[in-house]
């Protein structure tokens with residue numbers, strides 16, 4: 001079988017690429033269904049883009065690489081597509097756009113776009129062997145126990161990162177990129193809950209509170225959720241991308257509360273109240289009980305000195321915690337790092353060394369914040385390659 005373009009991986013990026021590539025396109029995936037991560041994303045409603053998409057909200061060794069693709073196919077372009085397919089959507093918070101109904105509508109939309117473009121989708125199909133003779137790729141693929149030879153002028157690597165191996169994530173794109181001389185930057189789980197080996201928050205698991213979480217100079221103001229194994233919630237998922245093992249994070253439990261004034265006025269008017277009772281007006285009660293076991297918060301407010309009030313406030317504004325690890329690829333939404341962008345053309349996503357080899361989506365060393373940014377990268381990089389092949 002001969003095609004112009006063979007795409008490996010029918011996830012978000014691969015399908016978007018197929019929808020923009022010419023009609024002589026074969027897209028293969030080893031899964032039973034395409035876009036499985038789209039299906040489970042955003043609690044089943046798919047946070048498909050973010051209104052505030054901005055290159056600064058992406059991580060990667062080259063902070064400029066992703067600018068071109070993101071500016072040539074924007075969040076508004078994807079929103080147009082969603083609207084054309086009559087998929088109802090809404091903004092949930094912070095510019096995050098979700099389907100009103102269900103994430104599978106996005107998969108159906110991409111399948112329809114691929115079909116219209118004339119691309120052929122083969123599921124439950126694996127790559128067995130791959131070579132390149134300088135101008136064409138030769139792939140041996142296997143579907144339902146049967147081998148097929150495919151030759152193509154273009155090969156697009158769109159098999160994603162390592163997150164959630166249970167859902168079929170593999171390192172195939174990295175292996176092929178390496179085979180063709182590309183390097184892979186260090187990879188690690190990101191947008192992932194952080195853990196503590198002593199399970200110190202087990203007793204307050206389920207408690208959530210607004211915070212500003214900070215690591216290595218980057219801060220996010222969102223909710224923090226205590227879990228059996230440690231910390232989660234959007235603030236922690238976001239900060240996990242900036243955290244490395246051994247680093248401390250700082251949690252400001254009082255993002256908008258002037259606790260010092262509250263304590264001083266309580267000292268004057270309700271001196272006989274416990275400090276913890278006053279704190280429980282500002283923070284979840286179970287959290288205050290937990291904190292009181294660790295910090296000296298006993299006694300009455302009336303007995304607090306100015307210095308002690310400042311100490312309590314300072315501690316709760318800069319609660320230093322050193323997680324022992326993360327929940328890893330088992331639950332990480334994305335993989336940080338990937339195929340180095342050094343030798344990839346940012347306009348077309350084509351290898352600078354191997355003509356016809358393209359790399360897109362999460363497999364590449366571009367990682368977005370939580371909130372629809374990673375899908376936007378998949379759409380933008382997919383379109384860039386699709387229009388270039």
Ligand code: FDA
Pocket residue numbers: 008009010011012013014028029030031034035036037038040041042043046047048049125126127158159160161163164167168169170171172332333334360361362363371372373374375376378
């Ligand atoms: P993706 O992983 O989507 O697709 C890769 C495809 O390649 C898969 O279909 C896989 O089966 C196939 N494949 C892998 N190895 C293969 C092999 N060896 N042979 C053949 N096929 C192979 N992002 C966001 O912006 N908003 C959100 O709401 C969410 N929510 C979310 C929830 C959860 C639980 C997760 C795990 C992730 C998210 N994300 C997200 C992140 C988002 O899902 C992710 O960034 C994109 O799916 C990446 O798109 P890709 O197409 O690059 O990879």
